[in-house]
Amino acid sequence: MMACVTSVAAAGRSDPRARPIGVFDSGVGGLTVLHELLVALPHEDFLYLGDTGRFPYGERSAQELTRFAVEIAEELLRRRVKLLVVACNSATAAALPALARRMMQTTLGVDVLGVVRPEALRAVAATRTGRIGLLATPTTVASGAYEEAVRTVDPHVTLHPVACPTLAPIIQAGGQFDARAVATVREACAPLRDARVDTVILGCTHYPLIQPMLQRMLGPAVTLVSSGAALARQVEHALSTRALSNPRTGDGELGEGEYRFLCTGDVEAFRELGTRFLQMPLGEVERVQLAAAEAIA
């Protein structure tokens, strides 16, 4: 756990502004999103839950993912988070609308933000040619969530999706990239180069870890849009709209918040893999047992 170093006294937990932001994912991938949030919003506290006990989410049904998401959300709400971030593309694509409805019904109106819409918005803002590429897992590509999100913002933009079945496992497996990894990344980039896209959405939370390789293969003129960077502004906006920003920011002095971790699987495995994904010290990890949620329509 990071020590809280601030010249402004942190408000008590009874002040809703002083509560942490809840972030969850199927495992460690969402830590690349948390990473961006920690850099962009250093004065906020964060509570991250990795559902490593049920990883991966990629092959599960939308109904099942919705049930998981509700179980996790209720655990985080019991721990008094002020905002929920779904830092997982599969869970966002499958469960966000149902989860958001449920949260509005059962709680005091906690906002739920997912990773798809902020990325789509940012990609449409970035493109000059109207040709946007998407790299994502087969499940996420098949859901059509990004196509819908892009079309809602600008129907004249063309999305070129590339489904990458092996890329996330390769990234999760290792720090040393071998010839197979390079070939896989090159293969994923080829159709995007052919399509002459000028913006590429990284539609999986694992992909920011190979951003340099992607940037090199796609060329320096291509804008890469990742979940974390796109989401950070939306989180900031959601908090300030509801007057929920942490008062540590009060007088312009920078206070530094805390971040903590929960996981449903092995704690040591989470810590070891997690440091590489977070690119920061990890600290304490607590194992948590989730309560079963009722069936959701």
Place this chain on the structure above:
Amino acid sequence: MMACVTSVAAAGRSDPRARPIGVFDSGVGGLTVLHELLVALPHEDFLYLGDTGRFPYGERSAQELTRFAVEIAEELLRRRVKLLVVACNSATAAALPALARRMMQTTLGVDVLGVVRPEALRAVAATRTGRIGLLATPTTVASGAYEEAVRTVDPHVTLHPVACPTLAPIIQAGGQFDARAVATVREACAPLRDARVDTVILGCTHYPLIQPMLQRMLGPAVTLVSSGAALARQVEHALSTRALSNPRTGDGELGEGEYRFLCTGDVEAFRELGTRFLQMPLGEVERVQLAAAEAIA
């Protein structure tokens, strides 16, 4: 080695534009500079030499560093590089002027670029308050090279240097950051926060590896300037001024260049540590024996 995938036939080595760019450092630190060059100039070939057999440079005299730099430069020139990049702050601060003079005397006028001036230029361009921070090794801070470079561009800017004796070794030692590492980074950032700088020069090639932690501790409004990003534009400019850009860029199609490695120490140690610093696959590493240079005035 990366395979060269390009639709434009690469010109032969007799064409000076097709020659590689030579980059050198005392060890693996300069790979964070090469990393930025590989991303910014994907169509160029690179030849990197890490003088790991004589690492570290930090405690050596300026005269000794100049001799080392000339030995390395002559080896790279024998391998027909078209431009020399000194990707090491200590070597740049100690040896750049003498090295540049020597190169002009003994060769067909190969340009030599170092890491200090491009960073100083970029930092002065970025600051709005005129208060710039510098994180560097004690040797680099003591050399006064950054102060001089900043003053030359804008005498009204104030530089706040912080000498960090243990930061580079801590970064080189490990992927897992412990409490000591966090405390060291926090201690280095404290005087810069007190001085309310709005721009910070990362004056050591190791520091980009902890950029997220630095950005979080200094706050999102502070601009971090690193050697690699600052240098990439200067390299591009130097090449285009002398009409030496690789013709792979010719028709707007993106060709991807090769990159190769030489080191004076243990090849396996270089490969293992190097991958973390390069953040890309490393491939072939060749051990090289340097010829002794004559004494330099």
